[in-house]
Amino acid sequence: MSTHSNHPFHLVDYSPWPLTASIGAMVMVSGLVKWFHQYDYSLLLLGNFITIITIFQWWRDVSRESTYQGLHTNMVVTGLRWGMILFILSEVLFFVSFFWAFFHSSLSPTIELGMMWPPIGIIPFNPFQIPLLNTIILLTSGITVTWAHHSLMKSNYSQTTQGLFFTVILGIYFTILQAYEYIEASFTIADSVYGSTFFVATGFHGIHVLIGTTFLFICLMRHLNSHFSKNHHFGFEAAAWYWHFVDIVWLFLYISIYWWGN
Numbered sequence: 001m002s003t004h005s006n007h008p009f010h011l012v013d014y015s016p017w018p019l020t021a022s023i024g025a026m027v028m029v030s031g032l033v034k035w036f037h038q039y040d041y042s043l044l045l046l047g048n049f050i051t052i053i054t055i056f057q058w059w060r061d062v063s064r065e066s067t068y069q070g071l072h073t074n075m076v077v078t079g080l081r082w083g084m085i086l087f088i089l090s091e092v093l094f095f096v097s098f099f100w101a102f103f104h105s106s107l108s109p110t111i112e113l114g115m116m117w118p119p120i121g122i123i124p125f126n127p128f129q130i131p132l133l134n135t136i137i138l139l140t141s142g143i144t145v146t147w148a149h150h151s152l153m154k155s156n157y158s159q160t161t162q163g164l165f166f167t168v169i170l171g172i173y174f175t176i177l178q179a180y181e182y183i184e185a186s187f188t189i190a191d192s193v194y195g196s197t198f199f200v201a202t203g204f205h206g207i208h209v210l211i212g213t214t215f216l217f218i219c220l221m222r223h224l225n226s227h228f229s230k231n232h233h234f235g236f237e238a239a240a241w242y243w244h245f246v247d248i249v250w251l252f253l254y255i256s257i258y259w260w261g262n
Contacts, residue, residue, distance in 0.1 A: 008075035010065070017058040024050035059218065066235070067227045077234050084238045088245050091208075095249050098201040099256065105193045106261055113192060117261070122194050123186045127258040130181050134174050135254050141170035142247045145216065145240050155230050157223070164220040167243070171213035178206050198257060205249055212246050215239040 028047025035041040066072040072080070106117045114120035125131055148163025182199075189199040219236045222228060228236055 008073040010071045010073070010076045012065075015058070015061065017054050017061070020050060020054045021058070024048075024054050063222060063227060063235075066232075067222075072232075072234070080234055080238070084241060088241060091245060095201070095204070095252075098197065098204070099252065101193075102197040102201065102257060102261070105197060113194075118194050119192045122191060124194075124262045125181065125185070125258060127254065127262055130177055131254055131258040134177055135250065137170050137174045137177070138247050138250050141167045141174070142244055144170065145243050149236065149240050152223075152228060152233055152236065153230050160223060160228075161220070164216060164223060168213055168217050168220060171209055171216065171243075174209055175206065175213070178202070178209075201253060201257060205246070205253055208246050208249070212239070212243045215242060 031044030031047045034043050109117045118124050144163045144166040148160045151159035187195045189195050216239050219239045
C-alpha cells in the first residue's frame with residue numbers, strides 16, 4: 001500500500017501480528033490451565049514466547065510507521081490520545097470494582113469474619129514499613145518521569161535519558177519489594193475475604209507496575225535510538241500518563257487497604 005495519500009488518516013498495511021497475538025494468547029491461557037491441573041508449564045512457556053516475539057515485531061512496525069514513515073499525523077495522534085484516555089478510564093473502573101469489594105466487606109464485616117476487620121487470625125502488614133517505602137518509591141518515580149517529560153519538551157535529551165532510567169529502576173525496585181512482602185506475608189489469598197481482596201487488588205496493581213515499567217523501558221530504548229523529539233513523542237507521553245495512573249491507584253491502595261484497613 002502506498003504511503004502517499006490525500007487524507008490525514010493512517011490506513012494500516014496487512015499485518016500477521018493480530019493473528020499471531022491471538023494464537024499466543026490462546027496458547028498462554030491453555031498453558032496456564034495445564035500448569036494448574038497437570039503441573040506442566042511447557043505450553044505456558046510456548047505461549048509466552050509467541051506473545052513476546054509478536055509484541056516485539058508489532059511494536060517495531062508501529063515505531064517504524066510513526067518515526068520513519070511519517071504516518072502518525074496530527075489527526076492520528078489525536079485519535080491515539082483519545083484511545084489512551086479511554087483505556088485509562090477503563091482501568092479506573094477495573095480498580096473501582098476491587099475497592100468496592102474491599103469496602104463492602106470491611107465496612108460491615110459478617111459474623112463469619114468475627115464481626116471485625118481485619119478478621120480474626122489475620123495479621124496485617126505494618127503500613128509504616130515496606131508499604132510506606134513503596135509509596136515513597138512510586139511518588140519519586142512520578143517525579144522522575146515528569147522530569148524526563150519536561151526535559152524532552154525542552155530538547156534536553158541527556159536529562160530525558162537520566163529521568164527515564166531512574167524511573168525504570170524505581171519501578172523494578174518497587175516490584176522487588178512487593179515480591180518480598182508477598183513472600184513474608186502471614187496470610188494467603190485463601191484466608192477469608194481479607195486475603196482475597198488484598199492479594200487481588202495489590203497483585204493487579206503489581207502487574208500494572210510491571211507493564212508500566214516495560215512501557216517506560218521501551219521508551220528509554222526508543223529515546224536512545226533518537227525516536228523522540230520535542231514535537232513528536234506521544235509514545236512516551238502515553239507511558240507517562242499510564243505511570244501517573246499507577247501512582248494514583250497505589251495511593252488509594254495504601255490509604256484504604258494498608259492504612260485504614262488495618
